[in-house]
Amino acid sequence: MRILLKTDIERGDAWQKAFAEQAPDIDAVNWPFDGDPASIDYAAVWNMPSDEWARYKNLKAIFSMGAGIDHLASDPKRPKHLPVVRLVEPGLTAGMTEFAVWSVLSHHRFIPEYTRQRQARLWQGHVQIAPYDRRVGIMGLGVLGSDAAQKLAPFGFDLAGWSRSSKELTGVKSYHGAEQLPAFLQRTEILLCLLPLTDETRGILNARTFAQLPKGAAVINLARGEHLVEKDLLAALDSDHLSGATLDVFEQEPLPQDSPIWDHPKVQMTPHVASMLIVDSTVRFFVDNIRRFEQGGDLSPIVDFERGY
Ligand code: NDP
Numbered sequence: 355m356r357i358l359l360k361t362d363i364e365r366g367d368a369w370q371k372a373f374a375e376q377a378p379d380i381d382a383v384n385w386p387f388d389g390d391p392a393s394i395d396y397a398a399v400w401n402m403p404s405d406e407w408a409r410y411k412n413l414k415a416i417f418s419m420g421a422g423i424d425h426l427a428s429d430p431k432r433p434k435h436l437p438v439v440r441l442v443e444p445g446l447t448a449g450m451t452e453f454a455v456w457s458v459l460s461h462h463r464f465i466p467e468y469t470r471q472r473q474a475r476l477w478q479g480h481v482q483i484a485p486y487d488r489r490v491g492i493m494g495l496g497v498l499g500s501d502a503a504q505k506l507a508p509f510g511f512d513l514a515g516w517s518r519s520s521k522e523l524t525g526v527k528s529y530h531g532a533e534q535l536p537a538f539l540q541r542t543e544i545l546l547c548l549l550p551l552t553d554e555t556r557g558i559l560n561a562r563t564f565a566q567l568p569k570g571a572a573v574i575n576l577a578r579g580e581h582l583v584e585k586d587l588l589a590a591l592d593s594d595h596l597s598g599a600t601l602d603v604f605e606q607e608p609l610p611q612d613s614p615i616w617d618h619p620k621v622q623m624t625p626h627v628a629s630m631l632i633v634d635s636t637v638r639f640f641v642d643n644i645r646r647f648e649q650g651g652d653l654s655p656i657v658d659f660e661r662g663y
């Protein structure tokens with residue numbers, strides 16, 4: 355059996371080593387592959403060049419090399435008859451939760467403000483806010499959003515989440531659907547976006563959304579750059595309606611050299627690294643799925659392209 359791997363970051367033979375340890379019968383080959391394309395049974399990909407798909411005639415399923423599948427949803431030549439499995443594995447979830455907790459705590463404790471003050475050699479404290487007086491709101495309460503919520507809850511924040519369907523998560527007020535979005539935004543001082551990118555969520559972090567947040571709110575986007583209208587964010591920061599932002603993802607990646615975001619004093623930014631692939635646990639996820647499928651069971655979780663995630 356053979357799996358083709360196309361990742362975002364080159365990791366030498368780390369994937370082959372992990373497959374050799376966990377499943378010696380599965381031959382893992384890196385893209386670009388110059389052997390016989392008909393020998394490939396599975397493909398695990400990130401941003402596969404669209405024209406490549408036609409070469410792999412015997413594929414049984416596609417794995418997304420990430421939790422997000424927008425790179426496949428937008429690919430006109432993706433073989434539509436094949437099931438697509440998105441990445442849901444504990445290593446990826448833990449990485450995102452670390453980053454989400456760090457970014458929420460950072461805004462809660464005024465770290466971006468203190469970083470700016472340091473540059474101006476200004477020694478000045480901000481009145482500390484008790485966590486139960488801090489209203490944190492998470493957009494998207496799926497695998498990643500609900501784990502982040504559960505890890506933020508013990509700090510004692512006044513937590514809420516917004517999703518398509520209503521949720522019951524201990525310590526998290528649930529808002530759902532377009533009708534409840536305004537109420538969710540009006541109560542949110544630190545907004546964390548962990549939505550998938552779909553036709554409904556593209557551009558959702560826009561001027562209208564920001565206007566509904568209380569003055570001084572902070573915005574954290576760890577999901578996809580196209581959720582955010584960057585010029586609207588910059589306007590809301592410059593007018594002092596928003597106090598700061600943490601961005602891991604951008605409309606265009608890599609962020610263009612001339613983007614004002616690089617130098618914006620109210621933005622903390624990282625280069626799409628909020629949660630990166632952990633090779634061992636990702637291979638465990640692929641192997642478990644392949645074994646189950648080869649024995650007549652189901653792949654999981656399968657993407658619903660109608661719903662968009
Ligand atoms: P899930 O599919 O598990 O969760 C998606 C959540 O969003 C669900 O709660 C869903 O609601 C909600 N949602 C979807 N559409 C809407 C809508 N129109 N209105 C309201 N809520 C909506 O996704 P994950 O948690 O696994 O991943 C989220 C995203 O995080 C990925 O798609 C990816 O883009 C991004 N990501 C970014 C990374 C990075 O390094 N920056 C790393 C990993 C992921 P419901 O529960 O009702 O279905």
Ligand code: OXD
Pocket residue numbers: 419420421422423441629630
């Ligand atoms: C993902 C990502 O979707 O890393 O997993 O962006």
